[in-house]
Amino acid sequence: MMKELPLSKVYQLLEPGPVVLLTTARKGRANVMAMSWHMMVEFEPPLIACIVSNADYSFAALRATRECVIAIPALKIAPKVVQVGNYSGRDVNKFERFGLTAAPAEVVSAPLVAECFANFECKVADTHLVNKYNLFVLEVLKAWIDPAQKNPKTIHHRGYGRFAVDGETIKLKSRMP
């Protein structure tokens, strides 16, 4: 069961730069893509910028519906994440093909990914840089975590299928949030 995560904590999961999945739904058809080009823009309400290439099948759905879910996969499903990245939603239902579960979200029509330890329901907040850079600004409306996944290790893409996996966590005395 997913549990609600306070919106003020969303940045702590995205700021480290993990590979994420992005889901969309259009005309009853859900799709999922892998994405590494994203960043936080504001703490609360949480704003996220991301690049979704106009070559990606998800681009048109995101632009038309102005909704998506950003889901964070842990290491254990890394092979599925790479498969999601290797195929296009034009050609295949990637949820079925790669054994991912599309679960209903609460406030958007795009689905949650049940296997991911965090899911953020988002609406598109700004499209000024979409035509020039494929850059969308999203607002997170609702956030969920899976409490059953304890201290999940995330993956960080280094290009061509090489991923740095989270190692140890260190704590340094910081004044920054």
Added chain:
Amino acid sequence: MMKELPLSKVYQLLEPGPVVLLTTARKGRANVMAMSWHMMVEFEPPLIACIVSNADYSFAALRATRECVIAIPALKIAPKVVQVGNYSGRDVNKFERFGLTAAPAEVVSAPLVAECFANFECKVADTHLVNKYNLFVLEVLKAWIDPAQKNPKTIHHRGYGRFAVDGETIKLKSRMP
């Protein structure tokens, strides 16, 4: 000695989401800040988006000079990076105070950080979202790596001084760059 890095490889170092340093120089005064809110926007020429808060001392320098350097620190200087994040350039010369070396760049006036294993000389390429979100789009003009730092581990901020350190690297069969 720094060695030139092909611009086509810049994304492989930034896409994993490490904490970076951003340097500026204005009126003969160099400054450095820590930053985690950045992402790749384009492969080549490499474009990077980042958030530099208008509360940061670097903001005015970046906007006025339209130049900066993005430098990637390895784990071994993490304590210096946190100190850089804890202080403002308004109050202190952070290079001197925290023992970082400002080295001359080739095409921008902002300095390289000699202790960092990668340094990217950047110009501001787009300011459309600066007023609304403090979001700058940068173009990397020149990139440098320090070949003496082998397989540097980077740090990824999880909030309040907690950092995930790179662990193992895995390789999965991917069609993606």
